Amino acid sequence: MKDTAKHQGLRNQLAAVLEQKGITNKNVLEAIKKIPRHLFLNSGFEDYAYQDKAFPIGAGQTISQPYTVAFQSQLLEVKKDHKILEIGTGSGYQTAVLCAMGAKVYSVERQNELFKQTTVLLPKLGIRPKHLSFGDGYKGLPNHAPFDSIIVTAGAPMIPKPLMAQLKVGGRLVIPLGEEQQIMTLLIRKNETQFEKHEFGEFRFVPLLENKN
Template identity: 85%
Template sequence: MKDTSKHQGLRNQLAKQLEEKGITDKNVLDAIRKIPRHLFLNSSFEDFAYQDKAFPIAANQTISQPYTVAFQTELLQVKKDDKILEIGTGSGYQTAVLVTLGAKVYSVERQNELFKITSTLLPKLGIRPKHLSFGDGYKGLPNFAPFDSIIVTAGAPIIPEALMAQLKVGGRLVIPVGENEQVMTMLIRKNERQFEKHEFGDFRFVPLLQDKN
């Protein structure tokens, strides 16, 4: 689990690249500079870890492209101590970004293999989410609701109503919506019944699956 000055240099380059692509939130860019992405990947991908690309991880899933992680995080406008629900822990890299920003992260992963790997990895890296759970992301975590914001890291055919219900008034839900290709979508909860919707172009994610348990 080495993190060298060479890795740090590559992270600095990656953050610069993301800035050139339009990421403006300095805190998000600082988090990208801090987190050793190579430790979230299979060692065979270590030399490529700081390219702006997605890579395969266990359970036929992927670690998202750094630009996508930064883009979704920037949309959330994370503030210190924000209570954030993450649907799709995956490799744990997005979780790490949110924790590094000072958020209290509650994360759900549906693949047991990934859940076990990430539950072990994050504490080793000194990254401590509030709660990691194995379960169906479509249901969210009603016992811990409401949340300041919710981030979904897999493509959903629809926006699950359970997640909308678990969002605080004024909160943001960022979710890629669509079947084969997804439109990055953000809902802002205006009051108990109304949500304001924004769309931010096409992305590609692995599908958000349900009814695993």
């Protein structure tokens, strides 16, 4: 598991590309420069790891395009020690970016194969989320709530009510909403009952899986 000066150079280039595409948050860009994305991919894709593209990671899932990771991270407005719930650990790359931004990350993954991989990979890279969990993302993690913010990294047909309930007042929930294509949606919790909604254009995600049992 090598991370070389060449890889660092490619990360710097990637961060510059993301900046040109409108990512302005310095904390996000520094995290992109820091996290070795090539180590989250199958070795066959290593040469392409710092292109702004999504790639398959197994179990029918993908590692999101870096722009998408950066865009969602920017919408969260992460502060140091913010408690963040991530729905869909996937490869662990988004988890790693949030950890690099100083967040305390609680992440849930529905695919056991991916859950097992990330629980091994992240500690190897010195990345320590507060909590990794195998389970149904629709339910969130009520035992660890409330959260400063919540990020959903798969397309959802609607906003799961349990996630809204687990968000602090003033907190931000970022979720791609829709079936085939998704609209990136931000909910800001104004008080116990009211949420402010913002939409940020089309993205494409794999679907959020619900436990049917």
